[in-house]
Amino acid sequence: RCRPLSKEELSINTPVVITCNEQRREVSAAQNIANKQIDRTFVFDKVFGPKSKQQDVFNHAVVPLVGEVLDGYNCTIFAYGQTGTGKTYTMEGGGGKTQDGELPSDAGVIPRAVKRIFDILEAQSAEYSMKVSFLELYNEELTDLLAPDESKFSDDKSKKPMALMEDGKGGVFVRGLEEEVVSSASEIYKILERGSGKRKTAETLLNKQSSRSHSIFSITIHIKECTPEGEEMIKCGKLNLVDLAGSENISRSGARDGRAREAGEINKSLLTLGRVINTLVEHSGHIPYR
Numbered sequence: 001r002c003r004p005l006s007k008e009e010l011s012i013n014t015p016v017v018i019t020c021n022e023q024r025r026e027v028s029a030a031q032n033i034a035n036k037q038i039d040r041t042f043v044f045d046k047v048f049g050p051k052s053k054q055q056d057v058f059n060h061a062v063v064p065l066v067g068e069v070l071d072g073y074n075c076t077i078f079a080y081g082q083t084g085t086g087k088t089y090t091m092e093g094g095g096g097k098t099q100d101g102e103l104p105s106d107a108g109v110i111p112r113a114v115k116r117i118f119d120i121l122e123a124q125s126a127e128y129s130m131k132v133s134f135l136e137l138y139n140e141e142l143t144d145l146l147a148p149d150e151s152k153f154s155d156d157k158s159k160k161p162m163a164l165m166e167d168g169k170g171g172v173f174v175r176g177l178e179e180e181v182v183s184s185a186s187e188i189y190k191i192l193e194r195g196s197g198k199r200k201t202a203e204t205l206l207n208k209q210s211s212r213s214h215s216i217f218s219i220t221i222h223i224k225e226c227t228p229e230g231e232e233m234i235k236c237g238k239l240n241l242v243d244l245a246g247s248e249n250i251s252r253s254g255a256r257d258g259r260a261r262e263a264g265e266i267n268k269s270l271l272t273l274g275r276v277i278n279t280l281v282e283h284s285g286h287i288p289y290r
């Protein structure tokens, strides 16, 4: 997805170097190296140009996965890209401030997914339970964005690093992670707002409010179903919505001191994520999870 130029960028006549061709599913980047114009074109499975709406991205990229989650699968959506390219906007957008029960047009993937899940379950009069968690990974440390605020006297109120543990069945879990049981979409919107307000952000040259951490918002749904034989069955699906930290080049983002160390850690984890996804796609034997 390529975002439109911002008002500030337009006011200083920022040149447009990225062009999208949605029909051909191509993105071209114009580069001028040593006075030579070198354009490079990349082909994707799907391209959303600067005029694309939050609704378009959601309908195309997320709706099918919401269906799978309700069928009992685990699905993950990552937003990946350089700082300031619109990851947080795409994932959260205007959040879940509803007007007469409807989401605003700039609401991102997370509030839209939440609304759709509740709409479907309610239309089916399903018997279900749902819980959410919200986690941040910053400088290789995990913190729980939903942990209740603790002592006013501690330095960094509710943010205690947490341990990632293996569960002995090949999976991992975060010890002590808060999981909040929710029963309505509006409850989740409030949780989302509370958690994202605690994320580590800082100004870089490329984004005034840059997220300096990865965040994972997870929704776990248990649905009770009856087989034709009358047997009771519980279906469990999980949707992980991941807003990664910017994959920027340190010098270009203007990161310095603490920011540069962050960028180093961010790049390290993004590099590992890239390797894991590549090996999963190629079905290679060893997957470098660590």
Ligand SMILES: Nc1ncnc2c1ncn2[C@@H]1O[C@H](COP(=O)(O)OP(=O)(O)OP(=O)(O)O)[C@@H](O)[C@H]1O
Pocket (backbone or CB within 6 Å): 002, 003, 004, 006, 081, 082, 083, 084, 085, 086, 087, 088, 089, 090, 207, 209, 210, 211, 212, 244, 245, 246, 247
């Ligand atoms: N599709 C879009 N339409 C309009 N505004 C957008 C769009 N995408 C992003 N923006 C705006 O651009 C700015 C940067 O976007 P955002 O904070 O989402 O970037 P980011 O990729 O999450 O950056 P970082 O990695 O630094 O956190 C924000 O002010 C956001 O509102």
